[in-house]
Amino acid sequence: MQDVFDEAVKQLQANEPVVLATVIRTKGSTPQKTGAKLLVRKDGTGVGTLGGGCVEGDIWFAANELLKRGGPAEHRDYELNEELAAEDGLICGGTMYFLIDPVYNPDEYLDYATEIKNAYEGGSPVALASLIFPGKGQSSKIGAKLFVRENGTTIGTLGSEDLDGQAIKKAHELMVHGKNEYVTTDAGAEFFIEAYTTPPQLVLCGGGHVSRAIAPLAKSLGFRIFVTDDREEFANKERFPEADLTVVKKPEDAIPELPINPNTFIIVATRGHRYDNVALAAAARTTASYVGLLGSKRKVILIYEDLLKMGISRERMEELRAPIGLDIHARTPEEIAVSIMAEILMFRLGGTGQTMKLEDRRIDHIEDKLKEAAPVAD
Secondary structure: OHHHHHHHHHHHHOOOOEEEEEEEEEEOOOOOOOOOEEEEEOOOOEEEOOOOHHHHHHHHHHHHHHHHHOOOOEEEEEEOOHHHHHHOOOOOOOEEEEEEEEEOOHHHOHHHHHHHHHHHOOOOOEEEEEEEEOOOOOOOOOOOEEEEEOOOOEEEOOOOHHHHHHHHHHHHHHOOOOOEEEEEOOOOOEEEEEEEOOOOEEEEEOOOHHHHHHHHHHHHOOOEEEEEOOOHHHOOOOOOOOOOEEEOOOHHHHHHHOOOOOOEEEEEOOOOHHHHHHHHHHHHOOOOOEEEEOOOHHHHHHHHHHHHHOOOOHHHHHHOEOOOOOOOOOOOHHHHHHHHHHHHHHHHHOOOOOOOOOOHHHHHHHHHHHHHHOOOOO
16 A cells, blocks of 8 residues: 555645545455555556456546546445456455545645655654544535544544544554554444554564574565574574564664564564573563564463563563464474464454354355255156
């Protein structure tokens, strides 16, 4: 999505209008999830995707029409029935909801796009709320905007102090990991809010076999990677070609120098207890929302005793992930890497870690449906 805002800044700085189309909500199985974006330029070309197929084609056409004739922001829903999905080669059957948002005057959106671009590049996180439906008695129009910064300052309004207050509160919840959410208020108003921050960052404390297996997997998932080890042969670009930075220092010395923020994930996997405890203590003192330690429960118990002696609070210790990873009976470095990254994704994306296997009751329903449809023998 960063490329969409890079292009938005470029076009708006050139005083060119654009249309931003966003998937704001989905139901069922759809080719794209909330937050997917398409920017359409004046010449009809675009950046980004809404999932392809006739769905994207129709939204693209609507965006082009807005650029030609003008008009306000639009809300549309698109039902992917079985016939439509089959035409596009999709195996889905849900509903997608879109905000088609024209920007005719660059001054209306350039500041937002610039700060969002800066947030992606390491600046302070920000959030943008867009009104979809006003509540009872509200006169605001679809597409009204409220821009929220990390320091609490705002630009614009969704139409009322109460609605703005709810959006501001939600914005600060979402800023940590750059998430989005569709919100329906008690008063019946609905808005879509997106938060933007740096890409997720992964700090590998220790350059051993497990870290070496984690690095390519994390890179493929979009993480920036920092590796620290006091041994040069374990912290170098040849061993970790995926790393954005390798630091030949003890982790407790390197951690204070790294650009750690709440969207940072720290894995402590050094070569022993006497290195793990100080590295974990240093990691626990940062703002990283996820800190994990590789090791057995016995090892964790011993290190937690050290942490308490070092002044790490009980509350912070309860936030630590130790032993790290999901229980998949992992044994090899590669299996352990999958276990750890699965837990990190679960934490970051809000999953449960439970199996998604189809329930028996649904299989029962399929069998009953087939029995009812079976022809009756003469």
